[in-house]
Amino acid sequence: MDNHYEPKVVAFCCHYCAYSAADLAGSMRLEYAPNVRIVRIMCTGKVDTLHLLKAFEDGADTVYVAGCEEGSCHFQEGNLHAKMKVIQAKMLLKEVGLEPERLEMYNISASNSVLFARAADEMTELARKLGPNPLKKARGEVK
Amino acid sequence: MIVGERKPFEQIWESVKDLKSLLVLGCGTCVAVCQAGGEKEVGLLASELRMKSQLGGKNIKIGEATIERQCDREFFDKIKEQAVEFDAILSMACGAGVQYCSEILEPMRSIPALDTRFIGVTEVEGNWAERCRACGNCVLADYGGICPMTICAKSLVNGPCGGSKNGKCEAGQDKDCAWVLIYNRLKKQNRLADLNKVMTVKDYSKQTHPGRYINEVYLKPKMEEKSAQ
Numbered sequence: 001m002d003n004h005y006e007p008k009v010v011a012f013c014c015h016y017c018a019y020s021a022a023d024l025a026g027s028m029r030l031e032y033a034p035n036v037r038i039v040r041i042m043c044t045g046k047v048d049t050l051h052l053l054k055a056f057e058d059g060a061d062t063v064y065v066a067g068c069e070e071g072s073c074h075f076q077e078g079n080l081h082a083k084m085k086v087i088q089a090k091m092l093l094k095e096v097g098l099e100p101e102r103l104e105m106y107n108i109s110a111s112n113s114v115l116f117a118r119a120a121d122e123m124t125e126l127a128r129k130l131g132p133n134p135l136k137k138a139r140g141e142v143k
Numbered sequence: 144m145i146v147g148e149r150k151p152f153e154q155i156w157e158s159v160k161d162l163k164s165l166l167v168l169g170c171g172t173c174v175a176v177c178q179a180g181g182e183k184e185v186g187l188l189a190s191e192l193r194m195k196s197q198l199g200g201k202n203i204k205i206g207e208a209t210i211e212r213q214c215d216r217e218f219f220d221k222i223k224e225q226a227v228e229f230d231a232i233l234s235m236a237c238g239a240g241v242q243y244c245s246e247i248l249e250p251m252r253s254i255p256a257l258d259t260r261f262i263g264v265t266e267v268e269g270n271w272a273e274r275c276r277a278c279g280n281c282v283l284a285d286y287g288g289i290c291p292m293t294i295c296a297k298s299l300v301n302g303p304c305g306g307s308k309n310g311k312c313e314a315g316q317d318k319d320c321a322w323v324l325i326y327n328r329l330k331k332q333n334r335l336a337d338l339n340k341v342m343t344v345k346d347y348s349k350q351t352h353p354g355r356y357i358n359e360v361y362l363k364p365k366m367e368e369k370s371a372q
């Protein structure tokens with residue numbers, strides 16, 4: 001088994017904002033951590049607490065939800081719902097014994113490709129600092 | 144609806160940590176509406192338990208299922224075969240559901256994941272409030288649709304006590320005085336004179352436990368007997 005730890009980061013990105021920002025980051029040739037796996041969703045309001053827990057259960061080292069800026073959700077308040085789900089999931093992660101800081105919420109407008117790249121780098125860096133998801137260690141998938 | 148509240152995770156974990164397998168069983172009616180024990184909550188709790196067990200170096204097999212209601216026998220048919228594959232059931236129903244689950248799936252062990260709180264309503268999302276104590280002798284018609292048995296901390300049915308101040312209860316400033324609410328409601332209904340009526344003594348005998356209610360219309364032998372007369 002390869003013991004080198006390369007973080008696995010999952011990003012739930014809103015189609016109208018953060019995902020467009022990711023697109024723009026690509027067009028602008030911005031460099032950001034390649035560890036991020038983007039899950040495109042129509043609105044972050046669609047993200048459920050269960051999706052966030054499942055991401056960790058399946059071995060994500062850090063997870064973030066990236067929605068529109070507050071007040072500019074394409075579906076009025078989907079990003080505010082997502083904010084609540086992230087708070088709830090953080091509470092559940094803490095109960096289980098996982099670090100709640102492994103999960104974050106970002107608000108990234110469609111034009112803010114720089115912030116998108118920074119978020120990807122920040123969450124990857126955080127995953128390196130915290131080390132692998134303890135579940136993967138417990139399952140013997142990493143040392 | 145019957146409002147339930149999920150027990151603290153640590154408490155649930157303590158009661159299941161030594162099992163080898165466990166079926167988390169949700170109830171799709173009251174406790175699903177109050178977001179404590181429906182299909183979604185089953186998914187969340189099962190996910191938490193799986194992670195906790197793996198982090199502790201255990202590997203408890205955790206199954207998930209939700210039935211329409213755990214207070215009706217027929218809904219258990221759907222999960223009877225699945226249930227025998229597990230050591231125990233972690234029931235996310237109210238107390239009635241957990242007991243029926245134990246009875247129907249006997250001798251399988253049923254463990255409650257919720258604390259049953261009360262019969263209530265949704266005031267706003269995430270905020271449920273008690274409205275009925277199931278006293279078995281409803282007096283709402285006389286009191287403007289406000290239940291003194293439930294809303295009054297002392298369940299007084301003959302007017303307020305001396306602890307009512309500025310519309311609030313002495314048992315807590317967050318509690319309204321039921322009798323102020325009743326007075327205001329009857330005033331709006333132009334029925335204040337009704338408060339002068341002498342009420343008959345409330346029948347508390349119906350509160351004996353365990354309660355039972357029989358509707359003869361649905362009792363086949365009884366109906367056959369009646370038709371023969």
